[in-house]
Amino acid sequence: MPGAVPESYLTWVAATQPTAERADALPIYQSVHSIPARRIICRERDLHDAVPVICSGWAASVIMLSDGSRQILCFLLPGDLVSTTLLFEPRSHCLVEAVTDVTYGSFKRGELKELLLQHPSLFDQLSRAWIEEKERADQLIVDLGRRTADERIARLILSLSDRLARRGMTRVDAASAIEMDFPLRQHHVADATGLTPVHVSKVLSEFRRNGLIRISDRSLAILDPGGFRRIAHMR
Amino acid sequence: MPGAVPESYLTWVAATQPTAERADALPIYQSVHSIPARRIICRERDLHDAVPVICSGWAASVIMLSDGSRQILCFLLPGDLVSTTLLFEPRSHCLVEAVTDVTYGSFKRGELKELLLQHPSLFDQLSRAWIEEKERADQLIVDLGRRTADERIARLILSLSDRLARRGMTRVDAASAIEMDFPLRQHHVADATGLTPVHVSKVLSEFRRNGLIRISDRSLAILDPGGFRRIAHMR
DNA sequence: CGGCGACTTGAAACGTGTCAATTAGCGTGG
DNA sequence: CCACGCTAATTGACACGTTTCAAGTCGCCG
Numbered sequence: 001m002p003g004a005v006p007e008s009y010l011t012w013v014a015a016t017q018p019t020a021e022r023a024d025a026l027p028i029y030q031s032v033h034s035i036p037a038r039r040i041i042c043r044e045r046d047l048h049d050a051v052p053v054i055c056s057g058w059a060a061s062v063i064m065l066s067d068g069s070r071q072i073l074c075f076l077l078p079g080d081l082v083s084t085t086l087l088f089e090p091r092s093h094c095l096v097e098a099v100t101d102v103t104y105g106s107f108k109r110g111e112l113k114e115l116l117l118q119h120p121s122l123f124d125q126l127s128r129a130w131i132e133e134k135e136r137a138d139q140l141i142v143d144l145g146r147r148t149a150d151e152r153i154a155r156l157i158l159s160l161s162d163r164l165a166r167r168g169m170t171r172v173d174a175a176s177a178i179e180m181d182f183p184l185r186q187h188h189v190a191d192a193t194g195l196t197p198v199h200v201s202k203v204l205s206e207f208r209r210n211g212l213i214r215i216s217d218r219s220l221a222i223l224d225p226g227g228f229r230r231i232a233h234m235r
Numbered sequence: 236m237p238g239a240v241p242e243s244y245l246t247w248v249a250a251t252q253p254t255a256e257r258a259d260a261l262p263i264y265q266s267v268h269s270i271p272a273r274r275i276i277c278r279e280r281d282l283h284d285a286v287p288v289i290c291s292g293w294a295a296s297v298i299m300l301s302d303g304s305r306q307i308l309c310f311l312l313p314g315d316l317v318s319t320t321l322l323f324e325p326r327s328h329c330l331v332e333a334v335t336d337v338t339y340g341s342f343k344r345g346e347l348k349e350l351l352l353q354h355p356s357l358f359d360q361l362s363r364a365w366i367e368e369k370e371r372a373d374q375l376i377v378d379l380g381r382r383t384a385d386e387r388i389a390r391l392i393l394s395l396s397d398r399l400a401r402r403g404m405t406r407v408d409a410a411s412a413i414e415m416d417f418p419l420r421q422h423h424v425a426d427a428t429g430l431t432p433v434h435v436s437k438v439l440s441e442f443r444r445n446g447l448i449r450i451s452d453r454s455l456a457i458l459d460p461g462g463f464r465r466i467a468h469m470r
Numbered sequence: 471c472g473g474c475g476a477c478t479t480g481a482a483a484c485g486t487g488t489c490a491a492t493t494a495g496c497g498t499g500g
Numbered sequence: 501c502c503a504c505g506c507t508a509a510t511t512g513a514c515a516c517g518t519t520t521c522a523a524g525t526c527g528c529c530g
Contacts, residue, residue: 065377145306383486431486
């Protein structure tokens with residue numbers, strides 16, 4: 001069960017339940033919650049003694065500025081810990097917001113900490129989550145600091161499609177186009193890439209005109225993965 | 236001894252040496268190294284079984300792009316772990332480069348991991364380092380995504396001055412100007428803020444013209460801390 | 471039917487990048 | 501001692517990418 005999908009919450013459960021009980025009997029979760037789209041899961045400076053893990057749906061961690069502009073730090077997909085720092089301190093330093101309807105489970109921090117010290121495999125898994133979280137943050141820094149709007153947007157889409165693929169949440173069709181659910185509004189893309197919604201619209205239109213992607217009805221297809229990756233990486 | 240200076244390597248030593256031995260007898264370090272300015276401390280994809288901690292001097296972790304441009308992820312000051320991810324995996328995903336002459340000590344990862352599990356206080360200290368590293372990365376994301384050149388540069392300077400102040404490495408003069416050593420070249424500032432060296436020069440000149448800062452001989456003074464902070468935060 | 475949010479499109483403004491010329495400082499070697 | 505070449509920094513003119521502003525479409529829901 002574990003292994004192939006490092007970020008899956010099933011993996012978390014498997015690691016904390018070495019007796020191989022079923023994933024749907026989740027005594028490790030303190031509780032499971034449902035949140036409708038656009039609602040806030042936790043506020044910055046809120047205190048929580050529980051660590052949320054996304055079970056279904058998409059969410060975003062966001063930092064708000066005093067002038068009303070927003071920066072999305074990362075999108076949270078099913079299986080993601082909301083933030084590894086929440087394992088160590090109860091205060092979240094950013095807002096977590098549901099993009100779609102979301103369900104999430106919560107670990108009690110205290111219990112988790114004990115388990116952590118007892119189960120080396122869980123410890124390793126946590127380290128991997130930490131490393132991955134940090135590497136994504138660093139990549140975003142490079143994207144925002146040194147890449148054009150086209151590159152930023154293409155890389156956001158590709159990074160999401162890679163993360164979804166690892167969860168088995170993408171389809172590849174006959175023409176080898178990669179298709180996935182894509183619930184983000186253009187303002188989400190703008191907030192994540194440091195651009196304006198207007199410019200995001202222009203870039204996506206350009207991508208569409210060039211036959212690179214197709215977007216319809218909250219789903220996105222990468223029609224030319226090779227060409228799209230080329231746009232994403234090179235200057 | 237510990238407490239007040241969370242990032243100081245003295246703190247690290249104190250925590251790993253609860254018998255209160257002197258900091259200059261460092262059996263915990265596998266070794267201590269000296270590196271001249273501009274030289275590389277570790278390369279991306281290098282493997283290391285040791286975790287470096289800066290003892291003196293400034294360094295930078297850098298990501299290089301294929302077109303030759305660079306993004307600095309963070310500056311490393313005395314007492315900083317080069318990266319908390321190195322505690323968990325031997326592969327560094329970015330370049331670490333000495334800005335000034337640097338000395339650094341190395342922990343053996345294996346030994347450190349054992350100590351970590353035995354000493355809860357060391358564990359807490361590590362969590363704090365981790366949280367701080369992540370918060371700085373997230374702030375940089377916001378700066379690069381949502382702030383102007385003036386703001387980015389002012390915030391870089393202020394963040395460095397705050398970190399130095401916590402180490403007792405700043406002076407405050409009669410006119411309450413904050414003074415510090417500032418070994419960065421303008422291209423370092425450019426690589427850290429996602430700007431070009433030319434534009435950095437223009438912004439710094441503007442700051443100087445407005446009496447906000449003074450730069451001379453590798454040292455920087457914030458002449459008007461209030462005004463400077465105002466530029467840094469507000470729109 | 472009216473209103474609202476998401477998206478599109480075009481024109482103009484603005485911030486930052488690029489290019490080029492110039493100066494200053496510094497270590498090296500003749 | 502000076503000439504040389506190097507790197508760092510400065511400055512101005514211009515180009516380019518992105519933002520801002522505005523108007524307009526479309527689909528959806530009350």
